[in-house]
Amino acid sequence: MPSPNTNSTNPPCPGCGAQHKQEAIDTALKTCPGCGYHYRMEPQDRIQYLTDPGSFTEFSANLSSLNPIDLAGYEEKLSEAEVKARMKDAVITGTCTIDGKPLILGLMSFNFMGGSMGSVVGEKVTRAMLKAAEEKLPLIIYTTSGGARMQEGIFSLLQMAKTSSAAAELDKAGLPFFIVLCDPTTGGVTASFAMLADVTLAEPGALIGFAGPRVIEGTIRQTLPEGFQRAEFQLEKGFVDLIVKRQDQRQLLSRLIDLHRAAPAADSDNMERT
Numbered sequence: 001m002p003s004p005n006t007n008s009t010n011p012p013c014p015g016c017g018a019q020h021k022q023e024a025i026d027t028a029l030k031t032c033p034g035c036g037y038h039y040r041m042e043p044q045d046r047i048q049y050l051t052d053p054g055s056f057t058e059f060s061a062n063l064s065s066l067n068p069i070d071l072a073g074y075e076e077k078l079s080e081a082e083v084k085a086r087m088k089d090a091v092i093t094g095t096c097t098i099d100g101k102p103l104i105l106g107l108m109s110f111n112f113m114g115g116s117m118g119s120v121v122g123e124k125v126t127r128a129m130l131k132a133a134e135e136k137l138p139l140i141i142y143t144t145s146g147g148a149r150m151q152e153g154i155f156s157l158l159q160m161a162k163t164s165s166a167a168a169e170l171d172k173a174g175l176p177f178f179i180v181l182c183d184p185t186t187g188g189v190t191a192s193f194a195m196l197a198d199v200t201l202a203e204p205g206a207l208i209g210f211a212g213p214r215v216i217e218g219t220i221r222q223t224l225p226e227g228f229q230r231a232e233f234q235l236e237k238g239f240v241d242l243i244v245k246r247q248d249q250r251q252l253l254s255r256l257i258d259l260h261r262a263a264p265a266a267d268s269d270n271m272e273r274t
């Protein structure tokens, strides 16, 4: 946890071991000013550097989780998470502009019960996709998740099918869908909508996978290769299209939106004539 005192010195950077002041890390969008190590970032902070000032308008804000399998202690866990993450569940969705271009943006929080996907995350992601399809807007989702929310049992697993079907609607409507995989993106989120985008971006060093490395090693009884499941490894294996530093994300996403804009009618007329 970053210290509230911005002049304090942090623990050594996990990337290079150097110590930097919190203020310097914050100025570098929560990355190490020395080596560029990307610390985890919450949705509220991402809105600041990604979107045009004041353009983000949240929708589906009042959805909050019930206790569908009557699990003891789940309501208390939800209340604690709400205070910790300052969110009602693990994703926020809204409309905004980047360089004046309108889009739908979804941002997950690892602080809210490990970014786990229960009924509310599934519903909000689905609504964001359907709204993008209906309003003919591009969709960007920043993922970070430990997977399905086990406290909701089968209802969590159903969200995988639900979000995947909504992503298919977006595809049918011919609208671009961009994912930015952040540290960590695992489990049911990786196994559903996080891998269904037209362009899959990742933050440097992000852990991206389904099961964790220890579980896999225990199952196959083999030592896994160096850097297994990191963004760089997944880029090499073809699961990720591009790794993009936080400082470059706004510009790149703006460009991707331009590149994926449907051709104006006049252009298609020209193409038919030639």
Ligand SMILES: [Zn+2]
Residues within 6 Å of the ligand: 013, 014, 015, 016, 017, 018, 032, 033, 034, 035, 036, 037
């Ligand atoms: Zn560093």
